[in-house]
Amino acid sequence: MGATKTDHFTNKQNQIATIAKALGHPARIAIIEYLLKVNECICGDIVNELPLAQPTVSQHLKELKNAGLIKGNIEGNSVCYCIDEKTFNVLKDYFSKIILTVTNQKCC
Amino acid sequence: MGATKTDHFTNKQNQIATIAKALGHPARIAIIEYLLKVNECICGDIVNELPLAQPTVSQHLKELKNAGLIKGNIEGNSVCYCIDEKTFNVLKDYFSKIILTVTNQKCC
DNA sequence: ATTTAAAATCGCAATATTACGATTATATAA
DNA sequence: TTATATAATCGTAATATTGCGATTTTAAAT
Numbered sequence: 001m002g003a004t005k006t007d008h009f010t011n012k013q014n015q016i017a018t019i020a021k022a023l024g025h026p027a028r029i030a031i032i033e034y035l036l037k038v039n040e041c042i043c044g045d046i047v048n049e050l051p052l053a054q055p056t057v058s059q060h061l062k063e064l065k066n067a068g069l070i071k072g073n074i075e076g077n078s079v080c081y082c083i084d085e086k087t088f089n090v091l092k093d094y095f096s097k098i099i100l101t102v103t104n105q106k107c108c
Numbered sequence: 109m110g111a112t113k114t115d116h117f118t119n120k121q122n123q124i125a126t127i128a129k130a131l132g133h134p135a136r137i138a139i140i141e142y143l144l145k146v147n148e149c150i151c152g153d154i155v156n157e158l159p160l161a162q163p164t165v166s167q168h169l170k171e172l173k174n175a176g177l178i179k180g181n182i183e184g185n186s187v188c189y190c191i192d193e194k195t196f197n198v199l200k201d202y203f204s205k206i207i208l209t210v211t212n213q214k215c216c
Numbered sequence: 217a218t219t220t221a222a223a224a225t226c227g228c229a230a231t232a233t234t235a236c237g238a239t240t241a242t243a244t245a246a
Numbered sequence: 247t248t249a250t251a252t253a254a255t256c257g258t259a260a261t262a263t264t265g266c267g268a269t270t271t272t273a274a275a276t
Contacts (some may be wrong), residue, residue, distance in 0.1 A: 001164070001260070002260035003234070003261055004133060004234085004235095004262090005135070005234090006134060009135065009137070009138055014133045016131070017136070017137045019130055020128045020129070021129070021133070022132075023132075023227075024125055024126075024128040024129030024130075025124065025263090026116075026117035026121045026122045027264095029124050029128075030121050032206070039214070040216045044221090044223080051116045052113070053215075054222090054223070054224095055265075055268095056264075058224060058225085059225095061175040061223090071216075073216050074272090074273095077220095077221060078222050078273090079224090080216035081204075082213070082215065082216050083216075084215075088206050088207055091199075092206075095203060096142065096200055098140070098191075098196050099193070099196055099197060099200050101165050105191065106147070107187075107191070111232080111264070111276085112231090112232090112264065112265095113264090123275080150251075151254090152252065152253080154265090161235070161236050161237080162254095163235080163237080163238095164234075164236060167235080167255095168234095184244065185242065185251060186251080187252080189249070209250090214267070
């Protein structure tokens with residue numbers, strides 16, 4: 001055991017879980033917030049900003065990119081990263097729907 | 109290594125990461141969606157609904173509760189679980205703010 | 217062609233997560 | 247009191263994540 005039983009859940013459930021998982025680390029939240037502040041930047045900027053080594057930051061960027069939360073465009077010998085809006089919209093819509101549903105519910 | 113450097117990040121960043129992490133598993137998303145559908149239920153109902161054993165479901169419920177995403181009230185010899193609205197509101201607000209910020213940005 | 221710069225990948229150690237069988241705790245029912 | 251029902255906890259195996267030093271890849275600059 002130890003592996004998640006991904007195939008037993010719906011695509012939507014796996015999609016939301018994958019996005020949430022990518023945001024489930026304070027360093028990755030910090031990267032997102034930094035990108036919101038500066039609009040766009042390269043990996044080295046984040047390395048200077050966070051108390052983490054370059055390979056660690058690179059790995060976090062990879063996970064955010066895999067989840068569709070950021071985009072990375074090659075610009076010369078560096079990579080320009082920025083927020084990928086559409087995936088954040090998926091989350092916003094998902095939680096907005098939850099709030100709409102739950103406000104009509106009574107709890108035990 | 110292997111441990112997250114929690115103390116290097118802000119309380120807010122850790123809070124969002126903790127909540128997102130709790131939602132970062134399809135089984136826990138499925139539990140949330142089931143609770144939204146049935147309003148409230150006991151652990152055994154979820155065990156019947158999901159392809160997971162009782163201790164596994166119990167553990168997932170514990171994590172959702174620790175993150176403040178669900179409430180659990182003892183009712184006789186069972187525990188009644190339901191959505192904890194306020195934590196979902198934290199997420200909704202957080203992502204709404206991100207969307208507002210990011211729509212004015214241009215990407216590389 | 218050689219050097220420099222940026223960032224990805226490799227490899228590894230420490231730690232965390234996932235899943236579940238077995239057991240335990242708690243409360244109701246007989 | 248004894249049996250039953252519900253769910254938490256314990257223990258453990260399999261797997262995944264985190265973090266970083268060392269190395270490699272890629273592209274620009276000299």
